[in-house]
Amino acid sequence: MGRGAMCASGAVTRSTLRQQIADALRDEVLAGRLQPGREFTVKQIAEQYGVSATPVREALFDLSAQGLLESDQHRGFRVREFTVADYRSLVEARSLVIDGVIRGIFFGAGLPTAQLTGYRDCLVSVRRRAQEAARAARGGDLDILIGYDLRFWRELGALVGNAYINDFLHRLRVQAWVFAVPYLRHDAAARDWLWHGHQDLVAAVTLGEHDAVRAVLDDYRTHAMNWADRLAAGELGHPRRGAGPAGQAPGPGAPRG
Structure with a gap:
């Protein structure tokens, strides 16, 4: 186990x-x-x-x-079957929270220099996650990307020191991936959608460049919303739903360690 x-x-x-x-x-x-x-x-x-x-x-x-x-x-x-409208709402919700979290941590008024330095020290691990996530996204390796993407945002979010906010963001991101995965599995060309700006975000945050952070976060949101627009317009094939007889148990696998 x-x-x-x-x-x-x-x-x-x-x-x-x-x-x-x-x-x-x-x-x-x-x-x-x-x-x-x-x-x-x-x-x-x-x-x-x-x-x-x-x-x-x-x-x-x-x-x-x-x-x-x-x-x-x-x-x-x-x-659960998420709709394109659900996905848009997930993206919008996480964008609003992420924007507030990152601005509050790194650009809050009167943030002590020592505290800011501590946050940046913690970014060493986050940077490694960013490198792996970006590499997987550029290579279209969905399985590896999901794991590193979730860890990247989880570790970045942990810097806020509020477990409730971080858990909320993690839940939104998992739900968004649950919606996206069937489309990405169904049409390999859809993997061109994969966002790989993790390293750009870490670099901007580390340097304390507010405009650069905003630009990366805006790109992240726009990227997801544009993909949702393509789905709504029918540009990508609809994934096959509910493979296997209704009520059939999941495929091979067991609780993993």
Whole structure:
């Protein structure tokens, strides 16, 4: 199982297993193996992973609370289907929050020099994430990009010191990827859309160049909105929905470490 899942006795705790199952299913959705509209039950997931129903039910409710699944009292759970309008709203919401967060951290009135220097020191790790994310985006490697992109924004957001804001932004970004992945899997040419300005943003923030930061963030938002416009205009093929029989359990995989 990994990630320190095994306690001293060698047993897996329920809370850890719950998180592992949630992580595994989230990865399945982000990888496009669990497509929008796919339905499944607690029993099916429990049998798939060889675990009891309780941690599975808890994990599925966690993912529902994060907006990735929808629950139905009689039919179980279904992977949420986001619309282009939903995607636009996600982009707009995260843009507004990111703008306020970054300006507040690096360009707030009266920000002590020592504190600003500390933030910039923390950007060393963020810069590494940015390099990997940009490299994956330019190469069209979707799987690697998603992982590094989520880590990049998570680490950058952590500098604000407000876990609630960072969790909110992370949730928006995961939901946006869930919407985008089926299109990107369906049409390889759509990967030209992949944004790779991570390094530009880190460079601008590190130098404290307000106009450059604004320009990168504006480009990030415009890039996503332009892609949404192309989708709405029907320029990109609609992804195949709900592969496999309704109610079929997810494909191979297990809670990963």
